Amino acid sequence: MPDWNKSKLSRIYFYQKVFLTIANSTDYVVMNGRIPQELQDHWLDRKWEFGLPISLINKNLPFIDSEAELIEFGKVHSLVAGEFNLDENIWRSSAFLNSKVEQAKFSKLISYGDEIIKIAYSPEDIIEFAESTKCPIIIKEALSNSGSGHVVWQSAKENYKLNRIPYPAVMEVYQVNRILDFGILIHVSQGQIELLDIAEMLIGKDFNYKGSFYYPSEKPQWYSKVKKLYNEIYPFAESWQKFIESENYEGPISIDGFLSEDGRQRLRSEINFRYTMGRIGYEIMLKRKLSKDWLQNIPKQTGIVILHSNQKIDPRPDYELILSFNENDPWKIVYIEYRDQICRSIH
Structure with a gap:
């Protein structure tokens, strides 16, 4: 299950604000924070239609139609009879699909593309891969986004980076051009x-x-x-x-x-x-x-x-x-x- 630390909660709140702007005026958008009045005023000034914010504190939402469609930026919840819950099965499915490691396994299984993408289970795997390719290597955490879990390794001087990586991870040749x-x-x-x-x-x-x-x-x-x-x-x-x-x-x-x-x-x-x-x-x-x-x-x-x-x-x-x-x-x-x-x- 996800670990909602402060950084992740801040990012989630940001996405919730953005979701308001792509929602229709009749759509409910569940929030875990208040929408600042100055931001709402800016959207109104731009004559921008946005959704209806409702607080995440109200986990029971009986006023929402039971046939309502739940749309999330990353699927982790279920909405049943107006009750909004973190769903372990949905979370695990989302984690599987978004895992760069699982994607690399499937890519190899179907021989998809000619790119060299391998799975690293230890620092030794990365060093061996770098020696065989004679190129800088980029390592990606299994679950990361917007480049936050990416590390470039170019020589033995940077071995200290390899001990900070949660394994397994994905490694590939780093294209600089x-x-x-x-x-x-x-x-x-x-x-x-x-x-x-x-x-x-x-x-x-x-x-x-x-x-x-x-x-x-x-x-x-x-x-x-x-x-x-x-x-x-x-x-x-x-x-x-x-x-x-x-x-x-x-x-x-x-x-x-x-x-x-x-x-x-x-x-x-x-x-x-x-x-x-x-x-x-x-x-x-x-x-x-x-x-x-x-x-x-x-x-x-x-x-x-x-x-x-x-x-x-x-x-x-x-x-x-x-x-x-x-x-x-x-x-x-x-x-x-x-x-x-x-x-x-x-x-």
Whole structure:
């Protein structure tokens, strides 16, 4: 079962706030904290429709229709007869699907892709793998997100890092010359896997997630190449259907991959069976498409951007701030749109 420490609770509360913005005005959004009035005022000022917050303290929710659909950014609860409970079976299923170790096992079983991804059970496995590849190695914790559990090992001088890793973990060759990180957004419903969109992802050198950009009016050149990777070269739906069906999973999936300068391409660096920030940005874009100003002037580029310390959005004045998600620092996490030109620059 999950260990809800302070950091995780803070992240959960953030996702709950974001879920309010993608919910309809008739949707209930369960919260474990109060929504700051200044944030609500900002959304109202932007004429943004959002959901109805209800407190997590009220675990018994008899006023909610028994037929209501429960949607979570990561499935761990059940809602039965108005009672909202942490469900051990759902949690274990979600942990299995999102485990990078389990994904690596299945990938090997079906010989999926040509990428070298192995499982490390000890520091010795990593050192042996590094000696055989003669390359820097990236190690990923089985359950981690947004790059928080990633470690790069380059030489024996960094052996101290290996003792901090919870094993088993996944290890692969670290690609330093990536020219594009992308996220493929798909959705599973009634056994059908649907491709929604492909986002350009912004990833920092320390693997921190910086944002996702979408191109609603005209797709960039790389888009068709990545789509071909997904549909033909490494057909995801055909190859991973059994893995998905093994847990009767329905809902969002995000596949992260990259293209590199030396021609290497990887469709699957990891798979997320949950609502990612990329999927949330996509859902916001869908709501924006219903607005009059969107139809009058469709943006060339839209995106959700997280600014870390000492960063700023490109200062050109052609972007419009649509929404902020942080009441303490309005520019910390934003959804923006570019109408006149495309921007990739975040400093």
